[in-house]
Amino acid sequence: MATGGIRSSRVSPAFLHGNSTSHTWAFSAIAELIDNAYDPDVNAAELRIDTRIINGTVCLTFVDNGNGMTQEKLHKMLSFGYCEKKQIGKIRPIGYYGNGFKSGSMRLGKDAIVFTRNKDSMSVGLLSQTFLKNINADSVLVPIVTWDLPSNILFA
Known part of the structure; x- marks a missing residue:
């Protein structure tokens, strides 16, 4: 990929698995995902962890009632090395290097689907990893779809 004549870096799909091995056990990976829900900018008061069976596959779900993310924030969260977390008052965010979600989720499984909603x-x-393997990708691609919400819709 080139940007104004300067080649930009890419990340191999194999990195998703390799990066996940920083978690030697599943509970440290789960802790990464819990930490994200309780960062001060997320403002979640509740987090639910559950399993669901979808098309015969056991899926682990994490659902919080935090502020949600914009498309841009979701893109950065699913990318490597981006972190916009800031201290709010005396509360410091746990993550800093922009890697916890990727390493944690890929330790627990090969695929992560993130649904997020904010006021807009x-x-x-x-x-x-399954999608990237199926399309023979040579670098990590992260599909994101966004819908704008009408301003007159209220969510509980």
Whole structure:
């Protein structure tokens, strides 16, 4: 990929698995995902962890009632090395290097689908080793779809 004549870096799909091995056990990966829900900018008061069976596959779900993300914030969260977390008052965010979600989710499975909603939009992002393998990708691609919400819709 070139930007104004300067080649930009890419990330191999194999990195998703390799990066996940920083978690030697599943509970440290789960802790990464819990930490994200309780960062001060997320403002979640509740987090639910559950399993669902979808098309015969056991899926682990994490659902919080936080502020949600914009499309841009979701894209950065699903990318490597981006972190916009800031201290709010005396509360410091746990993550800093922009890697916890990727390493944690890929330790727990090969695919992560993120659904997020804020007051203006809803987005879905896919970080998937299965998808990348099926399309023979040579670098990590992260599909994201966003819908703008009408201003007169209220969510509880």
